[in-house]
Amino acid sequence: MFTREHQLRESFLTMMALLAFLSGCAGLKESKTILPIREYEKMIVGNLDADYIGTQNCLAACHEHDRLRLAFDASTMGAQLQKDSGMPLVDCESCHGPGSLAVKGLTPELVETNAGKGIRTACDFQTLIDLKSLPATAQSLICLKCHTANATFNLHNWNAGLHAVNEVSCFACHNVHAGPDLKVTPLASGQLCFTCHQSAQAQFSMPSHHPLKEGRVFCVDCHNPHGGFADQGLLQDGIKETCVQCHPDKRGPFLYEHADVVENCLNCHSPHGSVNSKLLNAREPFLCLQCHEGHRINKEEGGSISAERARAFYTRCTDCHSTIHGSDVPSTAGGGRFIR
Ligand code: HEC
Ligand code: HEC
Ligand code: HEC
Ligand code: HEC
Ligand code: HEC
Ligand code: HEC
Ligand code: HEC
Ligand code: HEC
Ligand code: HEC
Structure with a gap:
């Protein structure tokens, strides 16, 4: 059973991790007077x-x-x-x-x-x-x-x-005299960026990560190193726009949207890498339990719930709610429950 206490502990741990992360970032910028x-x-x-x-x-x-x-x-x-x-x-x-x-x-x-x-x-x-x-x-x-x-x-x-x-x-x-190629190639950009961004390097080494080291995704696919128009120097207008360039099936609009949760993919995913599968911020069911109460299923599509399904309830909500990014198909009860 996942009680409120469990939920509180989860969010406490997340808070602590966040604090540790933020304090690690502090002090990078030294203040210097800016001259006219x-x-x-x-x-x-x-x-x-x-x-x-x-x-x-x-x-x-x-x-x-x-x-x-x-x-x-x-x-x-x-x-x-x-x-x-x-x-x-x-x-x-x-x-x-x-x-x-x-x-x-x-x-x-x-x-x-x-x-x-x-x-x-x-x-x-x-x-x-x-x-x-x-x-x-x-x-x-x-x-x-x-x-x-x-x-x-x-x-x-x-x-x-x-x-x-x-x-x-x-x-x-840009090393003007390194050779005739002045532009930094996408492939070379990873190593270049890692010289200063060690935390990004660590993230791209996590068990689940965007295939940067594998040469299929590059820093400059998502970031403009010269400063973008969105936060974090993103190339596109925002998080969702950044992600759906390559994951167009998640763009929508869907008949049944997951409220506006999916507008910010980072509600559930870490962009660089994660210890959890599928770049998830937290494991299931904790991920979902940050915002939802768990629930029991006594009956499913007219029959009684199988032992396998009952177990699934405690581990992976998406075994049933498989269209978590949005769906055009109503559930049996006629609502949007992301189950098909
Ligand atoms: C677009 C700007 C730019 C142009 C054009 C340019 N340089 Fe440089 N040069 C630099 C920069 C930047 C450095 C490196 C400063 C540093 O080390 O941080 C440099 C360094 C050098 C050095 C020091 C040695 C080295 O390799 O680092 C020499 C010598 C040099 N340039 C010669 C030249 C000559 C000769 C030309 C013309 C053919 C030239 N530069 C054109 C920007 C330029
Ligand atoms: C005197 C003018 C001038 C200066 C100074 C200058 N550039 Fe350029 N640069 C150009 C021109 C012109 C081009 C070629 C046209 C273009 O790509 O915009 C160019 C091209 C480039 C390119 C290649 C663009 C490509 O698509 O291949 C890079 C990278 C670049 N410059 C970086 C620098 C850096 C870094 C400095 C300072 C160290 C610098 N430039 C200083 C005029 C200049
Ligand atoms: C943090 C690293 C970084 C800094 C700082 C940086 N650049 Fe770049 N620059 C890149 C990378 C990476 C690319 C290749 C972008 C790509 O492939 O999309 C690039 C591309 C370029 C190009 C090629 C044309 C283009 O529009 O993509 C020019 C010109 C250029 N940079 C000039 C500059 C000038 C001038 C500065 C300083 C005002 C600068 N860069 C500062 C990393 C940097
Ligand atoms: C798939 C897209 C994507 C790729 C590829 C990517 N990033 Fe990011 N990055 C993001 C997004 C989205 C954020 C915003 C995170 C947030 O707001 O919490 C971000 C945030 C950042 C930040 C600021 C926050 C932090 O974690 O410190 C840095 C620095 C950064 N990225 C560097 C890099 C470097 C370096 C690379 C390449 C080695 C890279 N990124 C590749 C999407 C990407
Ligand atoms: C010479 C060191 C250096 C290099 C190389 C470098 N960065 Fe940075 N970068 C910084 C510093 C310093 C900051 C500001 C402090 C921070 O947030 O980490 C920063 C901030 C950022 C941010 C934060 C958000 C923003 O608004 O820009 C992103 C994203 C980022 N860098 C991406 C890149 C990418 C992509 C590359 C490679 C093309 C790169 N950096 C190369 C030093 C560097
Ligand atoms: C430049 C293209 C590109 C962009 C932009 C991009 N992705 Fe990806 N993404 C990929 C590729 C390539 C894979 C690996 C797919 C594979 O292995 O079949 C992937 C995989 C994933 C996975 C599955 C990871 C796994 O372990 O199976 C998730 C989740 C994901 N991306 C989310 C995002 C999110 C969230 C964003 C926006 C922050 C984003 N992607 C932006 C190209 C991209
Ligand atoms: C409410 C949480 C949540 C949000 C928000 C979310 N995702 Fe996901 N996503 C998941 C879960 C959970 C999985 C894993 C499903 C599984 O294991 O079968 C997943 C898997 C993925 C995958 C890999 C499997 C697949 O379906 O292709 C990609 C790619 C992906 N998400 C992209 C995105 C993008 C892009 C966004 C933003 C538009 C986004 N996600 C927003 C929860 C979310
Ligand atoms: C960031 C908060 C957040 C996260 C994380 C989240 N959701 Fe949601 N979810 C919402 C909101 C808000 C709604 C819309 C609320 C409503 O209409 O009652 C919603 C709606 C739903 C619905 C449909 C309810 C209905 O009335 O149609 C289901 C099913 C659902 N979420 C399942 C999940 C699952 C499974 C996960 C984990 C993979 C998850 N959610 C993660 C916030 C979240
Ligand atoms: C065994 C399959 C199954 C599992 C596992 C499952 N659900 Fe559901 N869920 C359903 C069904 C079936 C409905 C109701 C569908 C309908 O109304 O037609 C539902 C409804 C919901 C609703 C809407 C409830 C409401 O009262 O409107 C939410 C939110 C939800 N589930 C979240 C979750 C979360 C979070 C988890 C993981 C902890 C989870 N579900 C696990 C099958 C499941």
């Missing part, structure tokens, strides 16, 4: 005494950066270097700032003479923008001066998203 946007803009202008000289001149004396340049030229951003593309020019100085001072006095002859003496010649890179040391907001501004919300629609909500607010910059996820 002008201050960040100044940081990204670069050396005011220097002039823009173009990639050709920047790299004329030097083979040190050949690999970077080849990869960059092959990338979507580098492809813009073609003058006839009609797109804004993206070159080394777009991000690193004007380079005339950095290469002042650097000639191919000097580089060669030094090489002969076993000396590597570096440009005076300290006159360039110190990208690594900029505050996250300024780092992102470097990219956002071109990737405005109009140019890159996905970035529409960037400033309001939790990543921007928590000082995760574009650099954290």
Whole structure:
């Protein structure tokens, strides 16, 4: 028998788990003063005494950066270097700032003479923008001066998203010089996200989980890493919209709806993973008993209840209420009981 006491204990345990979870989250964001946007803009202008000289001149004396340049030229951003593309020019100085001072006095002859003496010649890179040391907001501004919300629609909500607010910059996820592929592929996104989201990693390792590690579902199927329009950076308008993209049979509308409970799939399911089967928040019957009283069945469809059915009552409500997500078929009593 599941008494009210059992129910209370269940909800107490849930509360405790929730509290433990919430206290684990606290303290992630350190408070730092947010400077006026002008201050960040100044940081990204670069050396005011220097002039823009173009990639050709920047790299004329030097083979040190050949690999970077080849990869960059092959990338979507580098492809813009073609003058006839009609797109804004993206070159080394777009991000690193004007380079005339950095290469002042650097000639191919000097580089060669030094090489002969076993000396590597570096440009005076300290006159360039110190990208690594900029505050996250300024780092992102470097990219956002071109990737405005109009140019890159996905970035529409960037400033309001939790990543921007928590000082995760574009650099954290996009390594411009890792290779020609600037975009993070869905498959690579999992590993990338796990570097900071260990709790999500743990959830996707639970006995029941969305097949992320199996390569069939990706973080970016549900989340916009740039901040979505719904809570939790979701791509779609809300929870149900997120889920029914891939589970259209649960969309409805049904003749017999489970009140508005199914509007929020998370009333019963955990989105990443769960210790319970079918991603359920709690095992049956506890799941259902959070909102319902248990009940006895003395008669079923005209006959008496079998021993097997009687046992089922205490374990799985959905053995009988199998169309729990909604149904178009009335029960024998003419109501919507989700039994067929
Ligand atoms: C879209 C912006 C962007 C463009 C364009 C760009 N870089 Fe970078 N570059 C960066 C960022 C961001 C870093 C890394 C800062 C950090 O380590 O956090 C970086 C780092 C570097 C480094 C340091 C070494 C390394 O590999 O991390 C060199 C050298 C460099 N860039 C050269 C170049 C050259 C040469 C070009 C032109 C072919 C170029 N960059 C174009 C953004 C850019
Ligand atoms: C000078 C302008 C400019 C700057 C600065 C700039 N970008 Fe770009 N970026 C472009 C253009 C133009 C494209 C190619 C067109 C497009 O995809 O929007 C592009 C393409 C990209 C793409 C690939 C899009 C795709 O679909 O393959 C990524 C990712 C990207 N940029 C990230 C960054 C990051 C991160 C930064 C800052 C470190 C940055 N960009 C700075 C202009 C810029
Ligand atoms: C938390 C990680 C993360 C951060 C931070 C991030 N991105 Fe992305 N970005 C991604 C991923 C993942 C994709 C691939 C999205 C996909 O496949 O749907 C992507 C895709 C893109 C694209 C490709 C075009 C598009 O619309 O999908 C551009 C351009 C881009 N990002 C620019 C930026 C800029 C600029 C910033 C900083 C303002 C930034 N990103 C910050 C993870 C990130
Ligand atoms: C099937 C869709 C789906 C996939 C795939 C998914 N998420 Fe989520 N995620 C959600 C939903 C829905 C929520 C909202 C949970 C809530 O409101 O309680 C969420 C919440 C979150 C949160 C905030 C709450 C928390 O648990 O800390 C983070 C962080 C997060 N997801 C990261 C990730 C990462 C990282 C990945 C990939 C490894 C991922 N998610 C894949 C649907 C998904
Ligand atoms: C450099 C660390 C870092 C990386 C990489 C990173 N995140 Fe985050 N993420 C954070 C921080 C910090 C927060 C804010 C604190 C929190 O809620 O955990 C956050 C919050 C979130 C949230 C909460 C809800 C919201 O409104 O955005 C989601 C969802 C999320 N990240 C998804 C992702 C996904 C998906 C990826 C991979 C594409 C990713 N994160 C990569 C650091 C990171
Ligand atoms: C990108 C597609 C996609 C999205 C979005 C998605 N799912 Fe799934 N879901 C899957 C796949 C794939 C499976 C595995 C099906 C299989 O193994 O046959 C699955 C399985 C499930 C299962 C059964 C798990 C099990 O152990 O058998 C449940 C429950 C579920 N999803 C609920 C949800 C909920 C709730 C949401 C919204 C938060 C959601 N799904 C969003 C693709 C998705
Ligand atoms: C009232 C609780 C409840 C709500 C709300 C709920 N589910 Fe379920 N769901 C269940 C139960 C219980 C099971 C397991 C049934 C079983 O074991 O046969 C299940 C199973 C599933 C499955 C796997 C089996 C199948 O039928 O395909 C998917 C997928 C699923 N739910 C998706 C969703 C989606 C999407 C939503 C939101 C639109 C949602 N659920 C809302 C209780 C719920
Ligand atoms: C978050 C709360 C919640 C959860 C969890 C929940 N339900 Fe419900 N359920 C409701 C509400 C609210 C109604 C509509 C109440 C009404 O009309 O009397 C309802 C209606 C029903 C009905 C139909 C009653 C009727 O009058 O037609 C059945 C049967 C039912 N639920 C079974 C279940 C089962 C089985 C589970 C577990 C898999 C479950 N519910 C989980 C809230 C919940
Ligand atoms: C042996 C099959 C069976 C099991 C197991 C079962 N039910 Fe039912 N349930 C029924 C039948 C049959 C009805 C009445 C259908 C009708 O009115 O036609 C019903 C009705 C309901 C109603 C509507 C009651 C009302 O008074 O309107 C709710 C709510 C409900 N069940 C919840 C549950 C919950 C919660 C569990 C698990 C603890 C559960 N059921 C287990 C067969 C079952």
